Each structure stands twice: as C-alpha cells, then as structure tokens.
Amino acid sequence: MSGHSHRTPDGFAAQAREALGDRTLTQAMRRVTDLFAERRAAALETVPDWQELRQQARAIKLHTLARLDHYLAQFAGAAAKNGAIVHWAEDAAAACRIVGELAQVHRATRLVKSKSMATEEIHLNAALAAAGTEPVETDLGEWIIQLAGEMPSHIIVPAIHKTRQQISELFVDKLGVAPSDEPTVLAAEARERLRQHFAEADMGISGVNFGVAETGTILVLENEGNARMTTTLPKVHVAVMGIEKVIPRFADLEVFLRLLPRSGTGQHLTSYQSLLTGPDVGVPGRAGQGPRELHLVLLDNGRANIAVDETMRETLACIRCGACLNACPVYQSVGGHAYGAVYPGPIGAILTPQLQGMHQAAALPFASSLCGACKDVCPVQIDIPSLLLELRKRAVEGEAPGAAPAKRAAFEALTWKLWAWFVRSPGRYRFAAAMARLGDKLPLVKRLLPPMRAWASSRALPRLAKRPFRAGHKDGGS
Amino acid sequence: MPAPRPSRDVALFATCLGDQLFPGVVEATVTVLERAGCAVRFDPRQTCCGQPAFNSGYWREARQVARHFLDVFERADAVVAPSGSCVAMLHRFPQLFADEPDVAARAAALAHKTFELSSFLVRELGVTDLGARFDARVGWHDACHGLRELGVRDEPRTLLAAVQGLELVELRTRESCCGFGGTFSVKLPEVSTAMLDHKLDEVMEAPIDVLAAIDGSCLMQLHGRLERRGARVRTMHLAEVLASR
Incomplete structure (x- = not known):
C-alpha cells in the first residue's frame, strides 16, 4: 500500500476505511499493539511506585512548560558553554534551512540520521534530498520506511504496519538480496549496509529525548546503537530538539528514564542512553571521543503557541513513548497512516490540529470514542480525552473568539x-x-x-x- | 415480609436513552433501589444530561440542556442513574461551564451527589446482596466512562457475586471499548464496527449466555451487532440481572 502522499489529517474517515480493507495491515496492527501492551503491563509490575512516578513526571513537565522561556535560556546558555552551537528555528522551513546550510558549510554529502520525530515533523529528509544530500536513516525501522518511500506509522515503531514478509520483498526489490523472511538474516543485511554508511558519513543528524537545562546535556535513547554511532562517528553532529524537550535538572532524568522505556517498549531501560554534553573540544585524554562540532537546532514550529494556551499546554508534556497508540482501540484497528499526519494515534489527534492548524486537521479530534485508555497509560498523565473534547469544541465554535469555525456543516x-x-x-x-x-x-x-x-x-x-x-x-x- | 425502612431518598435519573429505548432497565433500577431500602422519586421534568452535544463539540447547546438538568436535580439528596456515562458527564459540567464559575460550582456540588447505580449500592449504601437469582453464565463488559472516569470496576462484580445461580465469566477484552462513543458510532461506522467486532469475536466464542454492562448505550451497540451476526448471546443491563428472582 503506497501512494500515501495524498493522505491528509482531514481525510481520516476515508483513510481509515482504506486501512480496514487491508487485512494484512489490520491483523499486524492488532498483533503488535497487543504485544506492546502486554510488555508494558509486565514492565510496570516491577515498579511499585508507578503512580507516584507519573505524578512526579507530570509535575516536572508542567512546571517547566509554564516557565519555558526561562529554562530554554538556561539550557541554551549551558549548551553554548559546553561548546555546542545553538540555533533557534521558528518553523519547519527555518529548521530545514539551518540543517541544509550546515551540510553545505561542511561540504557534507554523506549524511546519516538516527530516529527522530521532530525531523519527521519538519520533513527534513525531503528538504535535504532537494539539495542532493538526503540522509540515510539508520534506525532499522526508519530505514525500511525510507526504502519503501513511506511515512512512519508509529512514534517509536515506525514500520509497525509492515510484516516480515513485506520487508523481505522490499529488500529483494530495493537491495537485490536473496529472499528470506528470517528476521536475523534481514537484520544482518541491514547492518552490513548501514555500517558502510556510518564509516563514510561526514554529518550525523539526531533527535533529542530530553535536554537538561542546568547542564546543557542532551539525552538520546535507542536500542540499536545506531544513534550512538550517528552522534559520535561523523565529525559534525546536528541534533534537532523540540523546545518542549527541556527539563530543569539532571536528576529529573531519573524519573523519565524509569517511565519512558517501560511505557514505550516495555523495557526496563533502552539498550543505549547517550548523554551528550558538548563536542570533542580536544580535552587531553578525551580527544577523539565525539564530533568536533555539535549543533543544537531548537525547534518551535507551533510549540510556543501551545505553551501559552493554558488549557492545551499539557499536550507538550508528551515524551513520545507511544503507549497511547498501543492502547487506543482506534489506532489498533486502523494503524497510523489513517491519521494522515506524522504524529498518529491519540497524541497525534491532539497534537496535529495544534501544530498544523484546525483548518486542515479538524477531523482528528473526532477520531476517538473517548474511551480514555490513552489517559490511563500515559506516563505523564496527559488528560487526552479532555483535550480532545476541547479541540472538538474549538473545531465547531472557532479556535479564537470571532474566528470562523474551522469545521461546521x-x-x-x-x-x-x-x-x-x-x-x-x-x-x-x-x-x-x-x-x-x-x-x-x-x-x-x-x-x-x-x-x-x-x-x-x-x-x-x-x-x-x-x-x-x-x-x-x-x-x-x- | 415488611418493607425495610427507606434509608435514602433517591431522585432517579432515567437517562434519555433509558426513558425512550429501555424503560425495562429503568423499571429494574427502581425495583433494585427499592429492595435496597430507598424511596425512589422520578421527576418528569427531566430529559437529558447534554452529553451528545458536548461530545460533538456543540458546547453552547450542551450548556442549555445541562442547565435544565441542574434545575431539575440540584435539590435532590442523591441522584442515581443506570449509566456510568451519563454520571461521568456530570463530572464534565465544570469543564463545560468553565466561563461561568457560579454554575460550575453548582454543577460540582450536584456531581458530588450523583451516582451510577452499582457504585451507589455498594459504596454509598453498603448493599451487596439484593436477593437476586439468575441462572446463567454472564460475561461482563466494563463500560469505559464508568471504568475510567468513575472507577467502577469492583462494584458490579461484588453485586453479581451475590446473585444465586449466576456464573461470572471474565473476558480477556472486558475493558476494551465497544466502539459506541456517541456520534462516533455513526460518523465513523466502519471504525466503530471494527472495535465492536474485536470484542464480539471473543464474546461469541466465550461460554456465556448473557453479556451485561452498566450502560444502555454500550448494550445497544453490542446487541445491534450480535443480532446482525446471528449470535445467541443476549445483552442485559446490570439492573435487569439484579432485579431477577
């Protein structure tokens, strides 16, 4: 199923019908979301203070979001002191321009990239491809999606909608390898190719899971080691970070590191946690341990507007674990592509209309039975049903007083x-x-x-x- | 046997769905409440809580209906409804009236004394055995709003455990949404039905005679599809089960 480029948030109803007609897809979605939900439930059993942790995480996020300018300034200052170069990107175009110019300045033509929703959001690959320097995705799932020319259908499992069989066919088609539906064979093939890209890369692009204001440190979580290599092997590392990713203290990471992997993949901890505090500035004894330049691109792209909207602010507390997707009976039934947007599922249904504007995404807040399963599993207790209801009201009555309703038959x-x-x-x-x-x-x-x-x-x-x-x-x- | 002395005056909220589609459920609710020793009154001025408009984004219209609800019920000692969803809507009134703090305060006070049937019986009255007898294997559907907004999980099970002849069968998908979601069920009928079928695939294989829940809206959705799929499983409201003898 390709030809996805025509999909839009407002096309949800038709796109959902299309998805429901694809039995392979619906069966795969059900199987995988059930599996993730089971793993999550098992992982929670080892944390007796889960509810207190959620409350702490929520409190930290809401505290930070209410003083976002303060903590961002602190973060940018600390990062600069560490030798990182901080860029502010007001919107997607600005962010893509900044990254593109960095590639130009460094004459970087071979780019590698680790998984990042922020770069998906700004369609960075397409922008860099237009300049002839499309990065190679190095997360296995993202790489599969890139080969297939598709969009991710899950926040942390981008190729969740693809079966082993389909991936094998894709590899045969695009890489000319012998058919095999043995996961280890497929993964070995991918590793072989990706290693080559790492060895040659002159710029690495990553996202950021958390940015610590007091130290200017960024944290990147992953399981395949590809983000570690992306952020350390090339001489230039560019990290794109949504401005809502900032948290005040280094110690706050402890709370989020206990919540995020368990909520997302059901792991107690991801296989890799890369804490990056500035580039390799030639400190004796530590030289050669990282990129010579670290650029931080701080991305607004509509976030500042959400942060000042007190009713909707908690949308930005999201730590992109994907638990709400796995728990959502709508997402389980139709998968991510039906949402016609980079962020699918319950979080996408509240985020997309705010990032892209109600005028093209008013259908998404209605793509829910309001069952509340998302709220139950959210590690930062985002009250998604209430926010969906608020957005429904805004879709009907107009976003701002006096504004024309975005969607009113x-x-x-x-x-x-x-x-x-x-x-x-x-x-x-x-x-x-x-x-x-x-x-x-x-x-x-x-x-x-x-x-x-x-x-x-x-x-x-x-x-x-x-x-x-x-x-x-x-x-x-x- | 003399009737026990009334322990609570209860204002019955039949809900619009109960009133118009399922009067038998409301009758059973009255029976059950009276057996629990309540004096039940039905104020005929009542209509709807406003939830259909609220969930559809039409808050102005929802407020008009919610205001009427407040006028009818706010002087009651306790309001009881055979629905988790409608009672959960009462808890949304403060959000609905966010711009009118005085109305929001009245609404919050009313929400505080408005109860879903099973939680009223178990939590408020401390009644767990209503002397019911019902010979059947019953599968339970945890209706979303009752479960997640009101925390109703154990109360219906406690009541069912005391019913003679009843065998409760716990379903794997007991907490999965039935796909009703108000206008969601007719605006996105295919998605709604996919959610419904996921649940019914288990229900139709399960060793049960009856599928029961605290909400008529879920039961309407579940029954409509069970009938279409030619299943022999019946749907019943908790009140109907508890009123059986």
Whole structure:
C-alpha cells in the first residue's frame, strides 16, 4: 500500500476505511499493539511506585512548560558553554534551512540520521534530498520506511504496519538480496549496509529525548546503537530538539528514564542512553571521543503557541513513548497512516490540529470514542480525552473568539440547535419523542436518515419502546 | 415480609436513552433501589444530561440542556442513574461551564451527589446482596466512562457475586471499548464496527449466555451487532440481572 502522499489529517474517515480493507495491515496492527501492551503491563509490575512516578513526571513537565522561556535560556546558555552551537528555528522551513546550510558549510554529502520525530515533523529528509544530500536513516525501522518511500506509522515503531514478509520483498526489490523472511538474516543485511554508511558519513543528524537545562546535556535513547554511532562517528553532529524537550535538572532524568522505556517498549531501560554534553573540544585524554562540532537546532514550529494556551499546554508534556497508540482501540484497528499526519494515534489527534492548524486537521479530534485508555497509560498523565473534547469544541465554535469555525456543516449545526431546543424543555422533549415514535413505524424514515443508515450498515437498529418509562410515572413518585 | 425502612431518598435519573429505548432497565433500577431500602422519586421534568452535544463539540447547546438538568436535580439528596456515562458527564459540567464559575460550582456540588447505580449500592449504601437469582453464565463488559472516569470496576462484580445461580465469566477484552462513543458510532461506522467486532469475536466464542454492562448505550451497540451476526448471546443491563428472582 503506497501512494500515501495524498493522505491528509482531514481525510481520516476515508483513510481509515482504506486501512480496514487491508487485512494484512489490520491483523499486524492488532498483533503488535497487543504485544506492546502486554510488555508494558509486565514492565510496570516491577515498579511499585508507578503512580507516584507519573505524578512526579507530570509535575516536572508542567512546571517547566509554564516557565519555558526561562529554562530554554538556561539550557541554551549551558549548551553554548559546553561548546555546542545553538540555533533557534521558528518553523519547519527555518529548521530545514539551518540543517541544509550546515551540510553545505561542511561540504557534507554523506549524511546519516538516527530516529527522530521532530525531523519527521519538519520533513527534513525531503528538504535535504532537494539539495542532493538526503540522509540515510539508520534506525532499522526508519530505514525500511525510507526504502519503501513511506511515512512512519508509529512514534517509536515506525514500520509497525509492515510484516516480515513485506520487508523481505522490499529488500529483494530495493537491495537485490536473496529472499528470506528470517528476521536475523534481514537484520544482518541491514547492518552490513548501514555500517558502510556510518564509516563514510561526514554529518550525523539526531533527535533529542530530553535536554537538561542546568547542564546543557542532551539525552538520546535507542536500542540499536545506531544513534550512538550517528552522534559520535561523523565529525559534525546536528541534533534537532523540540523546545518542549527541556527539563530543569539532571536528576529529573531519573524519573523519565524509569517511565519512558517501560511505557514505550516495555523495557526496563533502552539498550543505549547517550548523554551528550558538548563536542570533542580536544580535552587531553578525551580527544577523539565525539564530533568536533555539535549543533543544537531548537525547534518551535507551533510549540510556543501551545505553551501559552493554558488549557492545551499539557499536550507538550508528551515524551513520545507511544503507549497511547498501543492502547487506543482506534489506532489498533486502523494503524497510523489513517491519521494522515506524522504524529498518529491519540497524541497525534491532539497534537496535529495544534501544530498544523484546525483548518486542515479538524477531523482528528473526532477520531476517538473517548474511551480514555490513552489517559490511563500515559506516563505523564496527559488528560487526552479532555483535550480532545476541547479541540472538538474549538473545531465547531472557532479556535479564537470571532474566528470562523474551522469545521461546521451548517446542517449539523442546525440539527444540534434543534436538538437542544427540544431537549431543554420537558414538554418539547415529550413531543419530539412522540414524533419519533411515529417515525419509528415508518421504515422509510430510517432508511433515509444518514445516522440511521450509518448505524444500520453494520448493526440492527434499536427500537423505541412502545411507551417511554415516564408514561408510567406521571405522578412524580415511583 | 415488611418493607425495610427507606434509608435514602433517591431522585432517579432515567437517562434519555433509558426513558425512550429501555424503560425495562429503568423499571429494574427502581425495583433494585427499592429492595435496597430507598424511596425512589422520578421527576418528569427531566430529559437529558447534554452529553451528545458536548461530545460533538456543540458546547453552547450542551450548556442549555445541562442547565435544565441542574434545575431539575440540584435539590435532590442523591441522584442515581443506570449509566456510568451519563454520571461521568456530570463530572464534565465544570469543564463545560468553565466561563461561568457560579454554575460550575453548582454543577460540582450536584456531581458530588450523583451516582451510577452499582457504585451507589455498594459504596454509598453498603448493599451487596439484593436477593437476586439468575441462572446463567454472564460475561461482563466494563463500560469505559464508568471504568475510567468513575472507577467502577469492583462494584458490579461484588453485586453479581451475590446473585444465586449466576456464573461470572471474565473476558480477556472486558475493558476494551465497544466502539459506541456517541456520534462516533455513526460518523465513523466502519471504525466503530471494527472495535465492536474485536470484542464480539471473543464474546461469541466465550461460554456465556448473557453479556451485561452498566450502560444502555454500550448494550445497544453490542446487541445491534450480535443480532446482525446471528449470535445467541443476549445483552442485559446490570439492573435487569439484579432485579431477577
């Protein structure tokens, strides 16, 4: 299933239908999300103070987000003192321009990159490809997606939608290797190719999981060692970091390191944690242990606006673990591509409309049954259902006072107006119910009303009771 | 046997769905509450809590209906509804009336004394055995809003455990959403049905006669698909099970 470029956030309904028609995809999604949920549950059992940890993490994040300018300034200052070069990118275009110029200045043509959602968000690969220097993705999943010319469908498991069989076919097609659906054979093939890219690379690009304000340190978490090599082998390392990734103290990492791997992959700790505090500045005894230059690109791209919106601010507390995706029955059913955006699932449904604007993503807050499973598993207790509801209201009523509603079908608005007029008065409510009973006797009515038709497409229609409960309770007693 | 002295005055919130679609569930709720020693009153001015409009983004319309709900119920000692979802909506009123602190405060006070049936019986009254008898194997569906917004998990099980002849069967997908989600079920019917089928695939294989829950809306969704798939499993509201003798 390719031809994904036409997908948009507002195309969710059609894209979800398309996904549901793909049995291989739906079965793979169910299997893998179940597996991750089980692993997460098992990993939690080793942490008796899980709920307190979540509260601590939430408190740290909300504290920081309320003083984001302060902590960002502290972080940038500390990083600069360590010898890193800090760049501020207001939006995606600025960030791509900065990275592109760095590649130019260093005459870097062979770029490697480790997994990063921020660079996906700004479509960095496409921008660099236009300049002839597309980086090679070195995370196995990301590399598979890059070979296939697709978008990731999960925050931490980008190729979650692909089966072993499909990956084998892709390798045969793109790399000319012998067919095999043995994971170790496929991984060995990937390792062989990627090692070559590492050896030749003259610039490495990574994301950032956490940026520590007091020390200017960045932390990159991963399992394959590819991020370690991306950030240490090439002579130039460029790290793209969303401004919400900053946390105040080094000691705060302890809280997040206990929460993130367990929530994401069900691991107690990721295989690699790279703490990077400045470039190799030739300190005797430590020379040669890293890149000669470290650039930090601090990315806003709509985040500052979310940070000043007190109702929505907690969206930025997300640490990108992906637990809400694995727990979400909608995501489990349709996968990530249906969301038509870089960030899928529950977190994507609240983040995308805020980053891209409600005018092109108003469908996403409605792509949820509001079951609340996302909130239950979120390691920083983001109240996703409440934020979905707030965004639904904004989609209907307009984002700012006086602004035109982003998504309001006139007929739908009229329907709800009428509904409220009938239901807020007992007399009119009784009248409407009586009329509905007449309608219930006419099968044609049911076939014509779109909601009824949608319901009946897969489910038997409920019948109104012959007499409502209230008919037997006119006296007010029971 | 003389009736026990009323221990609580209860204002019954039938819910619009219960009133219009499932009066039998509401009757059973009254029966159960009276057996638990409550004096139950039904105020016929009641209509709906406003949730359908609220969840659809039409908060202005939701506020109009929620205001009416406040007017009808705020003088009650305790409000009880055979639904977790509608009661959870009461807890959303402060969010709905965020711009009107006085109404939000009234709403918060009302939410504090509004209860879902099983939690009212077990937590408020301390009643666990209603003398019910129901010979069947029952699978339980943990309705989302009751489970995650009100913390209703043990209460229905405690009540079911006391029902003679009833065998409770715990399903692997007991906490999986049925896919109803209000207008979600008709706006994204294919997704809603995929979620529903995931659950029913287990339900239809499970050794159960009845699938039960605390919410009529979930049961409407579950029943509609079970019927379409030609399953023999029946759906019942908890109140109906507890009222059986």
